[in-house]
Amino acid sequence: MPLAIVIAALVVGSVLFHLVSPWWQTPIASNWASIDSALDVTLWICGLAFVVLNLFLANAVWRYRHRPGHKAHYEPENAALEKRLTFWTGIGIIGMLAPGLAAWDKYVTVPEDAALVEAVGQQWQWSFRYPGPDGVLGAAGVMHITPENTLGLDPTDPFGRDDILVEAGDMHLPVDQPVKMVLRSKDVLHDFYVPEFRAKMDLVPGIVTYFWMTPTVAGDFEILCAELCGVGHHEMRGKVVVEDRAAFDAWQAEQITFGEVLAQASPASRYAMFATADVCIGTSNWSNP
Amino acid sequence: MATTLADDLRPLHHPKTWIGKYVWSQDHKVIAVQYGVTAVGIGLVALVLSVLMRLQLGFPGSVPWIQPENYLQLVSMHGMIMVVYLLTALLLGGFGNYLIPLMVGARDMVFPYVNMLSYWVYLLSVIVLVAGFFVPGGATGAGWTLYPPQAITEGTPGYSWGIVSMLVSLAIFIIAFTMGGLNYVTTVLQARCKGMTLMRMPLSVWGIFTASIMGLLAFPALFVAAIMMLLDHLAGTSFFMPTLFSFGQTTDTVGGNPILFQHLFWFFGHPEVYIVALPAFGIVSDLISVHARRNIFGYRMMVWAIVIIGGLSFLVWAHHMYVSGMNPYFGFFFAISTLVIAIPTAIKVYNWLLTLWRGDIHLRVPMLFAIAFIFTFIHGGLTGLFLGNVSVDVPLSDTYFVVGHFHMVMGVSPVLVIFGAIYHWYPKMTGRMWNKTLGQMHFWFTFLGTYAIYMPMHYIGILGVPRRYFALGETAFIPDSVAIANAGITIAAIVVFLAQGLFFINMIWSLFRGPKADPNPWGAASLEWQTPDTPPVHGNWGPKLPTVYRWAYDYSVPRPERDFIPQNEPPA
Numbered sequence: 001m002p003l004a005i006v007i008a009a010l011v012v013g014s015v016l017f018h019l020v021s022p023w024w025q026t027p028i029a030s031n032w033a034s035i036d037s038a039l040d041v042t043l044w045i046c047g048l049a050f051v052v053l054n055l056f057l058a059n060a061v062w063r064y065r066h067r068p069g070h071k072a073h074y075e076p077e078n079a080a081l082e083k084r085l086t087f088w089t090g091i092g093i094i095g096m097l098a099p100g101l102a103a104w105d106k107y108v109t110v111p112e113d114a115a116l117v118e119a120v121g122q123q124w125q126w127s128f129r130y131p132g133p134d135g136v137l138g139a140a141g142v143m144h145i146t147p148e149n150t151l152g153l154d155p156t157d158p159f160g161r162d163d164i165l166v167e168a169g170d171m172h173l174p175v176d177q178p179v180k181m182v183l184r185s186k187d188v189l190h191d192f193y194v195p196e197f198r199a200k201m202d203l204v205p206g207i208v209t210y211f212w213m214t215p216t217v218a219g220d221f222e223i224l225c226a227e228l229c230g231v232g233h234h235e236m237r238g239k240v241v242v243e244d245r246a247a248f249d250a251w252q253a254e255q256i257t258f259g260e261v262l263a264q265a266s267p268a269s270r271y272a273m274f275a276t277a278d279v280c281i282g283t284s285n286w287s288n289p
Numbered sequence: 290m291a292t293t294l295a296d297d298l299r300p301l302h303h304p305k306t307w308i309g310k311y312v313w314s315q316d317h318k319v320i321a322v323q324y325g326v327t328a329v330g331i332g333l334v335a336l337v338l339s340v341l342m343r344l345q346l347g348f349p350g351s352v353p354w355i356q357p358e359n360y361l362q363l364v365s366m367h368g369m370i371m372v373v374y375l376l377t378a379l380l381l382g383g384f385g386n387y388l389i390p391l392m393v394g395a396r397d398m399v400f401p402y403v404n405m406l407s408y409w410v411y412l413l414s415v416i417v418l419v420a421g422f423f424v425p426g427g428a429t430g431a432g433w434t435l436y437p438p439q440a441i442t443e444g445t446p447g448y449s450w451g452i453v454s455m456l457v458s459l460a461i462f463i464i465a466f467t468m469g470g471l472n473y474v475t476t477v478l479q480a481r482c483k484g485m486t487l488m489r490m491p492l493s494v495w496g497i498f499t500a501s502i503m504g505l506l507a508f509p510a511l512f513v514a515a516i517m518m519l520l521d522h523l524a525g526t527s528f529f530m531p532t533l534f535s536f537g538q539t540t541d542t543v544g545g546n547p548i549l550f551q552h553l554f555w556f557f558g559h560p561e562v563y564i565v566a567l568p569a570f571g572i573v574s575d576l577i578s579v580h581a582r583r584n585i586f587g588y589r590m591m592v593w594a595i596v597i598i599g600g601l602s603f604l605v606w607a608h609h610m611y612v613s614g615m616n617p618y619f620g621f622f623f624a625i626s627t628l629v630i631a632i633p634t635a636i637k638v639y640n641w642l643l644t645l646w647r648g649d650i651h652l653r654v655p656m657l658f659a660i661a662f663i664f665t666f667i668h669g670g671l672t673g674l675f676l677g678n679v680s681v682d683v684p685l686s687d688t689y690f691v692v693g694h695f696h697m698v699m700g701v702s703p704v705l706v707i708f709g710a711i712y713h714w715y716p717k718m719t720g721r722m723w724n725k726t727l728g729q730m731h732f733w734f735t736f737l738g739t740y741a742i743y744m745p746m747h748y749i750g751i752l753g754v755p756r757r758y759f760a761l762g763e764t765a766f767i768p769d770s771v772a773i774a775n776a777g778i779t780i781a782a783i784v785v786f787l788a789q790g791l792f793f794i795n796m797i798w799s800l801f802r803g804p805k806a807d808p809n810p811w812g813a814a815s816l817e818w819q820t821p822d823t824p825p826v827h828g829n830w831g832p833k834l835p836t837v838y839r840w841a842y843d844y845s846v847p848r849p850e851r852d853f854i855p856q857n858e859p860p861a
């Protein structure tokens with residue numbers, strides 16, 4: 001009998017906990033409100049099922065507890081009831097899937113006007129690259145990495161010369177501009193994760209992964225790594241600064257381009273950079289995303 | 290009645306020495322206990338690891354030797370031990386071995402010698418696993434998912450030797466499981482007694498049977514993944530290894546694909562969830578039916594649900610990989626298949642509830658655990674719909690929501706069933722009864738304590754706190770209240786940890802001092818309670834095998850004065 005009371009109390013307690021919990025989603029700072037509403041729909045349907053099923057459980061335990069003279073009812077099955085329950089479960093599933101899949105459809109469809117920004121992960125820091133005036137990220141790959149060319153740009157690719165490099169610094173984004181984040185890892189799996197943006201995606205060495213979003217709120221947000229990447233995983237932090245267009249342009253003008261890196265390099269290190277382009281012919285090379 | 294070949298006891302090779310009887314035993318019941326004790330033993334190691342982990346999270350720095358690398362080792366070893374070496378081994382090697390021959394009316398497994406080998410090879414896998422703690426560099430800290438490249442590259446604890454111990458141990462475990470699994474499947478198919486049709490088998494057998502088939506199909510994917518990673522690590526192949534720039538060095542691996550490993554791992558890993566869940570589903574169905582004195586509601590539907598869940602679970606693996614970088618269009622398929630699997634699962638829940646409805650519920654200790662399982666499984670099952678629903682998974686993946694979800698659904702829920710099952714069958718296994726008060730105390734601490742641990746984790750996860758973090762540090766979006774929650778969770782974890790002492794005291798004390806148990810104390814109809822001896826002796830059934838005349842759920846049938854009819858009782 002205490003069990004029935006405790007289960008009912010746990011249901012009530014869980015609902016109260018939900019209502020008074022200080023922990024809920026961070027204020028959203030991107031276009032992904034559709035993900036939040038899919039989560040809300042899922043929560044309402046699941047929450048309802050949780051309350052109804054467990055209160056039924058508590059009620060059954062209470063009502064049909066053993067007492068002297070009480071006997072169970074013999075009823076092997078009830079096909080009509082089982083069909084009804086299956087039907088309503090199916091309705092609930094469709095109710096959750098519809099907004100979930102609709103949001104996913106948007107998630108995998110990158111808008112035409114999205115700006116490109118690349119995030120490069122390594123144990124345990126973030127770097128970034130912008131395509132520059134040509135709007136194209138030059139080819140890059142780990143085989144091109146030298147002490148001066150830390151992001152591994154292909155020095156022979158003309159599209160890479162105007163690329164803007166931010167090594168281990170802050171990432172800046174203009175507010176309300178859709179952005180396609182292309183992701184690259186030098187070493188192991190990482191995951192680009194800004195809780196306020198909702199979106200996230202793994203960085204996988206050897207391939208380029210992507211997701212897109214539109215930052216909608218100006219401010220500073222913390223970048224975390226959400227895929228276990230070794231002992232420094234919890235310290236792999238970065239910062240993204242979302243600001244208005246003018247501030248973004250001014251910031252970008254201050255950053256160094258790959259062309260400038262090449263120009264400033266000593267002849268010996270420039271030679272080393274170009275040497276990587278020769279040896280890597282025939283091996284996998286990251287193309288322009 | 291005439292005797293048949295199966296009645297002949299001579300081929301059983303009764304052991305003549307103590308060692309033959311209890312060590313190199315071919316008796317399924319002794320092997321079951323060997324499996325069970327070994328699994329619980331290594332499970333206790335995993336339990337201690339989890340408490341150490343919680344101490345670091347709840348009270349950072351309270352255990353000075355836990356550094357980030359040690360924390361990751363605790364996480365990884367805890368996860369792998371719990372999933373594979375405790376839950377799989379205990380539910381299939383332990384309960385599968387004990388229950389299948391007794392429940393289907395067989396004298397033993399059909400391959401007793403292979404069955405014995407299965408246990409000893411399993412023990413070897415556990416020894417190799419534990420050896421990982423003592424190799425140079427310590428155990429692997431790659432997470433229980435062992436994702437390459439980091440599992441075998443610098444920067445991850447145990448990347449040189451710990452991972453070798455883990456992969457070799459898994460390969461050995463899979464060999465052991467294959468020997469056991471073939472036995473369970475063949476015994477169910479070939480050694481049922483007269484009258485025991487498939488649709489008269491108790492659901493425990495159905496769950497274990499289906500899970501064994503699934504294991505035989507799923508574990509090979511893990512086996513090849515382990516071998517391929519060993520080759521990448523030791524022989525310089527590049528199955529999972531592209532060219533990396535790691536710690537100032539360009540590796541000479543070329544063209545491998547880390548996501549390939551994830552596909553292989555989860556092709557095993559997701560069915561693995563159900564390899565653990567289906568035996569638990571089956572066992573809990575029997576517990577609920579016996580103690581509610583009511584036939585399991587919708588038996589045929591329950592059987593089909595088990596089979597359908599088993600089949601569908603091979604089509605949902607990539608829901609663990611929505612943000613892995615695989616082709617994002619896969620998300621549509623895997624979200625749909627994942628949520629479809631919720632339908633047969635929900636049917637099982639409804640039928641458990643409808644079994645209780647209009648029952649005569651005896652709230653004995655095994656039943657307390659069974660009912661608590663329904664609660665925790667509803668909770669864990671529903672949160673799985675969040676994570677399966679592709680776009681909703683994006684913000685939640687790799688947060689504490691995931692930790693809370695899978696601990697509710699495949700940690701707490703099967704463990705509650707395991708405890709319920711141990712209390713339920715203990716009188717048959719030992720011939721003695723446990724102490725009721727200790728059992729009830731153990732239940733309340735475990736049930737309420739685990740809910741206090743995992744319930745808040747979901748909310749911390751929705752906030753966005755990532756998992757597998759040694760320390761949260763100064764993070765703008767994480768308020769101080771999360772540290773308070775973490776401390777509270779740790780305290781609850783310690784209470785639950787200590788409460789398990791009540792269980793072990795009860796079991797061990799009762800083994801020697803418990804009152805003598807009735808051969809069928811719960812009035813159960815299934816065959817294992819109708820043995821001529823309690824505990825059953827080698828060969829199980831005396832000179833004649835039983836004959837079955839009815840299903841396992843004839844409880845409270847209108848006519849008889851008794852409220853159950855044993856399966857082997859002839860029709861009046």
